Amino acid sequence: MAACTLDAPDARQLADFYENLLGWPRRSDAPEWVELAPSDGGAGLSFQTEPLFSPPRWPSAPSRQQMMMHLDIEVDDLTSAVERAVALGATEADFQPQDDVRVLYDPVGHPFCLFVHTDSDS
Known part of the structure; x- marks a missing residue:
């Protein structure tokens, strides 16, 4: 597996949060697609802009x-x-x-x- 991808209304804004939280550098940075990856290798975390993004509900609700x-x-x-x-x-x-x-x-x-x-x- 190369990465797990999270949708967001703005890929760069969500990537900023996880970049600061995890301390991982950006491997790729485009307006609608950002990739973070640990410096020591391994699977990364990607973000894509999804204009129709709807946040998940947890705990679940009908x-x-x-x-x-x-x-x-x-x-x-x-x-x-x-x-x-x-x-x-x-x-x-x-x-x-x-x-x-x-x-x-x-x-x-x-x-x-x-x-x-x-x-x-x-």
């Missing part, structure tokens, strides 16, 4: 765009990672299903999770 995927991002310190993500433009979800995971929404509404790896995760 007759709303359902979440079809989300990003899981491992962090060293959950509290500081949440604070940083919120400072960059994320919003913490009202519903949190686990104590050791925080669900947030990026600036256009895609849910993503921040978590700290523990020995019980193996």
Whole structure:
């Protein structure tokens, strides 16, 4: 797999958020398509402009765009990672299903999770 692609009303604006959150450089940058990739290789994250974008709904609700995927991002310190993500433009979800995971929404509404790896995760 080369990348996971997220739709957004403005690809560059959403890419700015994830570029700052993940610290990944841009591999490609066009007005309607941006690619980020980790410096050490591996799959990246791409963004495409979708003028008819409708944000997903999580938790799911009838007759709303359902979440079809989300990003899981491992962090060293959950509290500081949440604070940083919120400072960059994320919003913490009202519903949190686990104590050791925080669900947030990026600036256009895609849910993503921040978590700290523990020995019980193996």
